[in-house]
Amino acid sequence: MALGLGLGSLATPAAFAGNNDGSVVGHAQAGAVITAVNPATGLTRTITADQRGNYRFPFLPVGDYTVSASVNGQPVGQPRTVTVSLGNATTLDLGASPSATDLSAIQVTGNGLPVIDVTSTESATNVSRAELVRLPVDQNVTSVALLAPGVVKGNAGFGGISFGGSSIAENSFYVNGLNVTDFYNRNGFSEAPFAFYDQFQVKTGGYSVEFGRTTGGVVNAVARSGTNELKGGVEITLEPGNWHSRADDQYNAEGKRYITASRDQDSLVKTNVWASGPIIKDKLFIFAMYEARGSSPRNTNDPGNTLTSNSANTGFWGTTIDWNITDSNALQLMAFSNKNKNTGDVYGYHYDTNTIDALSNKIFSDTGGKNWALTWTSYLTNDLSMKLMYGRNEREAFTRSQLDISCNYVSGNNAFLQLHDPGVALGCTSNSTVYDRNDIRKQARADFEWTLGDHLLRFGYDHENDTSDYSRYYAGPGAYYYNLYAANAGTTIPNGGVVPAGYDSYIRARRYEISGTFTTKNAAYYIEDNWQVTPNLVLNLGVRNDSFDNQDAAGRSYIKMDRQIAPRLGFSWDMKGDGSTKLFGNLGRYYLPVANVINIKQAGGLLDERTYYAFDGWDYQTLNGVEYAIPKLGPQIGAVDDSQGDGTVGDLRSEVDKNMDPVYQDEAILGFQQLISNSWSWGVKGTYRRLHNAIDDMEISATAQCGEDGYIGWVMANPGTKVTVWGDTNCDGTPDGYLTVDTAKEGWAMYRQDGVDANNEPIMTYIGQHGWVKPKRTYAAVELQLDRAWDEKWSMNASYTMSWNRGNAEGPVNSDTNFDDTGRTENFDDPWVNMGGDGYLPNDRRHQFKLRGAYALTPHWQLGADLNVASGGPITGFGVGNPYDTKNYHSYFICVDNCNSPFSAERVYERSPRGKYGRLPWTYNLNAGITYVKPFDGGEFRVKLAVYNLLNQKRTTRVDQDLQTDIGDVIDDQGNDTGVGQLNPTFRQPLGFQSPRFTQLTMSINF
The missing domain is CATH 2.60.40.1120 (Carboxypeptidase-like, regulatory domain)
Known part of the structure; x- marks a missing residue:
């Protein structure tokens, strides 16, 4: 490294x-x-x-x-x-x-x-509650994390934040030692209101061996606690709808609106009441708070023909109880509930007249859950200390609607709607999925510190049981979800069928059903020696041993990886011996577990059935006084495709690499810090990260032993490595033993076209096999930072990060294609999806500038500002085919000639590499605030007015990166086939934008 x-x-x-x-x-x-x-x-x-x-x-x-x-x-x-x-x-x-x-x-x-x-070799940013009170930072954990250098917003529709070039699905979040990370797909975490937290620490690299299960970053928070002084307060936060600037509607080149956003509106009122104090002086303390939240956002759908008015019923409660049993023993309970119920009333809507029809549907969504952690801390001897923790983290996600039985969901992409806009709502429901998931984490850990002369030994054990109780299916008769796509006659579609003559669009009718209870068990041991080699030099020598055990619905292990040895080596040199100047470095390895979504979709009897039809026009109907359109199914195209899941659990020995290696990342850091004066400090740091391995689904269609007759199917494995699975070893058509496929060289059947048969079907001759590229991701960065500490007058922190994020795999999700099915990306479905996929990755932001500070105009008035400036990510033009076979996944090839041929060998392609089409624009986000503070006898009155995105920047943060969505030629006005490949008319069309300006007023009385 x-x-x-x-x-x-x-x-x-x-x-x-x-x-x-x-x-x-x-x-x-x-x-x-x-x-x-x-x-x-x-x-x-x-x-x-x-x-x-x-x-x-x-x-x-x-x-x-x-x-x-x-x-x-x-x-x-x-x-x-x-x-x-x-x-x-x-x-x-x-x-x-x-x-x-x-x-x-x-x-x-x-x-x-x-x-x-x-003594430290880590890289982290601490932010206290006192600092956040002065700054215009929005009231959520994500906004706090974005204050740290090298942390950027994800640019996909599913949001999230990226640490040091990692994807948004690789981070961990803790509250009082309790892991609250979403373990289903690792996109999100359980969050408490801002007023519940006392301090945050954002770890961006080099963190200690007590932290694991992440190849991104760590956000560590601690809740407020009570003291001997009786305290209390009330805080009211207001964000009225008319204090929000409206988003812009978006129009294509023909002037047709494809995103309706100007009628969206948000409104929020929060009332937070808290109290703390002693139950028994010097012994037992409590902090308790309750927050009532009234949230009523309303939004239109993209065509602008439905409007959903939401109302949330949120009643958060949280508490910490601290018991100083003796001077050497303490017990703490932290608990909170963030359960939330939201009801969305759906109406038909007429954009041109701004009128609303009668209520057409209600969508109900329940989220959140109860969380708690009990921690025992003990000074066993003068040199030996212990901390024990047991906790529980709950996350519910339950979505359903009144029309789930009677209405299917219908969706058409922009290219289709340009051809066949029905003028009314698509389908009679805006809820696509009946979805119920309950995630429960049971966590236990023990941490010890033992001082032995110049050595500080830290060691411990960490164990989690992560259980998902899951059920999901599509709404409507037959549980079908209808997707509509534009495609020329003769175009080959994803199941290998061809759009028939006389049609310009097709329908995908998809069934997706799964249910069950699935558990993953994660455990780790760690030990670390902090050795004071000299009075000025500290060495940090640590190792962590992780194990991951993903189980099926019957509790049987099917992905099990242990002995994941993660060494960490760091040093810190107090260069002058007075603590004013430090040179430090760190080398470390970090492992990422397999998300529970893999247990569910592979070991849960997933039914993923896709049937394709020609689009035969619209059927107009009326429900609850609202007219809507559903597609007429034309002739079926090709066979039903259930290759992703036929509703049964197969032999998992043939679906999981027996010797699969985990995903891990190596990291190297070298940094320098120096105090300039009592208030000023500066530093410089370099970081290099390299991701090794990926775990993803691959379709192994041939083996060395049996050629094309050795078809195995979809396997979770490490692409580009040797994969050992249960298969046919003697070529008699029956799986009978384990065999090894070197997927760097083989595993995908290759064919040559030898004419056509009597039915004009291609005669394909097997000619050998092809292998996969290995996943790659690197991140290199230089960070500069200047800090001025708060002295009751002013403070400032400025940072600049220049970084390079390259490779062929972003991580377990794909931001550029908006694919958040963690661990099941398209990247390695076959060898051609990622062939030629090297380049700058979606989270590459070459330049980041961050500046925040506060200034006291008078003892009663303070100003605050937070500026975040970042360059945009790369834009890629994805194709759907390749020069080697007929598969139509996203690819880095574009068909440019003879694209209507059903034979890939006759088509002409050119490469479309990552980042070929430039970059997204720079984004500028300036938050500003002014605070009035009035102390009174025994308390304080405070009012803060904060304006977020003060300049109301609405720059594009995401575009359509599908350059070619199907294989087919352009037909000219005379109906002649030009031989030139059909390009997506909505390529580079803006899809995501900066959030418009909004204003927040916070009033608090503390006593």
């Missing part, structure tokens, strides 16, 4: 601390008794410095502490006040004159000191 220069986050660097607390480390006189007291809670910890004067307080809850030293009962020096922040180690030397980095020596208030943690 390569090393480069770069920046570790200077806001507050990470360190070797627990994932929901921090630590204090330093030097004192040998044998001195060191005491740390949290005045707010009375929590008192006492340890003895070793023979070299080193001391360490691990597992300290975040907050302010008074630290003092004594020898033989006599005080040594003056007590010092320090702030412990999430995931960080605060260095404090006692019993001597303050050094340049002792907190007591630097007159900076507000706990904003940019202290450099010389």
Whole structure:
């Protein structure tokens, strides 16, 4: 792995601390008794410095502490006040004159000191609740994560955020040590209201071995807690609909509207009430809050003929209870419920007259669930500490509508609607799927710290049971979903059939049904040695051993990978010996588990049946006073395709590589940090990441033993490697044993056309096999950062990231084709899908500028701003065919001549590589806010007016990247076949945009 220069986050660097607390480390006189007291809670910890004067307080809850030293009962020096922040180690030397980095020596208030943690090899950004109160940052965890360098928004319709070039499905999210990441498809997480959190830490690289199951980034949050002081407050957030700028309607080159957005409107009111205080002074504390949220967005569909008015019933509650049982033992309970019920009332809508018809449907959606974590922390001896945690994370997703029994869903792409716009709504329902999923994670972990002279040993165990109870099918008679596509007569469609003469469009009638309960068990052991080699040099030597066990509905293991050894090696050099200048580096390996969606779709009896018909016009009907159109089915085209799932669970030995390797990524970081003064610091950091392996579905259509007669089918495996599956070893047509296919060289049957038979069907002769390319992804970045700590007057953080994200595989999802079925992308379905697919990947943002800060105009008035500027991602023109066979997946080839031939060998193609069609535009997002603060006896009144996207930028963030959607020639006005391939008329048509400007007013009273 390569090393480069770069920046570790200077806001507050990470360190070797627990994932929901921090630590204090330093030097004192040998044998001195060191005491740390949290005045707010009375929590008192006492340890003895070793023979070299080193001391360490691990597992300290975040907050302010008074630290003092004594020898033989006599005080040594003056007590010092320090702030412990999430995931960080605060260095404090006692019993001597303050050094340049002792907190007591630097007159900076507000706990904003940019202290450099010389024990840390991680890259992280810490953001406190106090900082967020000053800044115009929208009230969600994603907005906090985007403050960190190298973190960008995903550019697909399914959203998400990308860390360091990884896809949006590779991140992890924690609250008080509880993993709340969506394990079904890894796109999302369980989230609490902003007011529930105390601090956030965004880990962008080099994180400790206690964190795993991610090849992206980690967002680590800790909830607020109670103290000895009785406190409370009320916060009201208002986002009225008329404070939202309207989105723009979008029109094609012919002036036809293809996205209707100008009539969309959002409105939000949140009331948050909280209280905290002692149940028993110095012993038992509680923090509790309740948030009522009224959300009523309304939106039209793209054609502008239906309008959905939503109303959400959200009542969040959350609490933390802290019990300081003794000075050496503490127990904490964190719990919250984010259950939400939304009802969408669907109406027929007339855009031109802005009139609404009668109610036509109701869509119901239930999300969220209850979450809790119980944590026991114990100082077992002066040198040995322990933390035990058990928790539960729930996520529900239940969607259904009143018309699920009687109405099928109908959808037509833009090219089709340009030919056959019915002028009314497509279908009689706007709900495509009856969907019910309950995800439950049961998590247990044990973490230990043991100080042995110059060595700090950290070790532990982490275990999860992730269970998905799942049911899904399409709405309507027969449970069919109708997709409509434009295609010339003679065009070969995905099932190999050909559009008949006299037709210019076809229908795909799809059935998709599956249900069952599926569990994945993930476990890991880790050990780490933080070795103080010299007073100025720390080595971090760690290793993590992960195992993943994906099970079918009967509880049988079918994807099981263990002994995933993830070494981590880091160093931190305090170059001047005073904590003001640090050189650090990190080498590490990180593994990614298989999402539960794979258990369900492969081991759950998936029925994915696709039948194709010619489009024979519209059938107009009326329901609830609303006219709608459904397609008339013409002649069936080709055979029914159920190759993706026929409703049964096959022999999983033939569907999963027996020796499959996990997805993993190697990372190298080298960085430098320096304090310029008591308030200013700067740094530079370089990062290099390389993804190894992918797990995806591949259709193995031939084997070395039996050629084309050795067809195996769809297999979850590592493309481009040797795959061992159950198959036909003696070529008698019956699977009888394991065989190995080197998919780098073989596995896909190749044919030559030898004329046609009497029925004009092609005569294809088997000529051999072809293999797959190996997946590749690299990320290289240089980050610069400048930080100015808050001093009750002003603060500022600026960063610039220049990066390169290249390869042929984004990860387990495809942003450029808007495909979020995690782990089942098209990339490796056959060898031709990804042939020639090297280039800049969808999350490549060459340049990122981030600037945030706050300024106190007077003691009562503050200004805040947050600016995010980023260059756009690459635009690729995807084809659907290739020069080698008739498969019509996305590809990097475009047919340019003789495209109507049913024989691929007769067609003429040219390459269409990644990024050939330039880049999306730069995006500029400026948030601004002004805050009025009025203290009063025992409390504070605060009002903040924040405007997001102040300049109302609506730049394009996503375009249609399908350059050629079917194989067929252009027919001229005289009906002659030109021989030139038909291109997609909506290619590069904008599909996604920056969110329009909106204004948020937050009023709070705290006492």
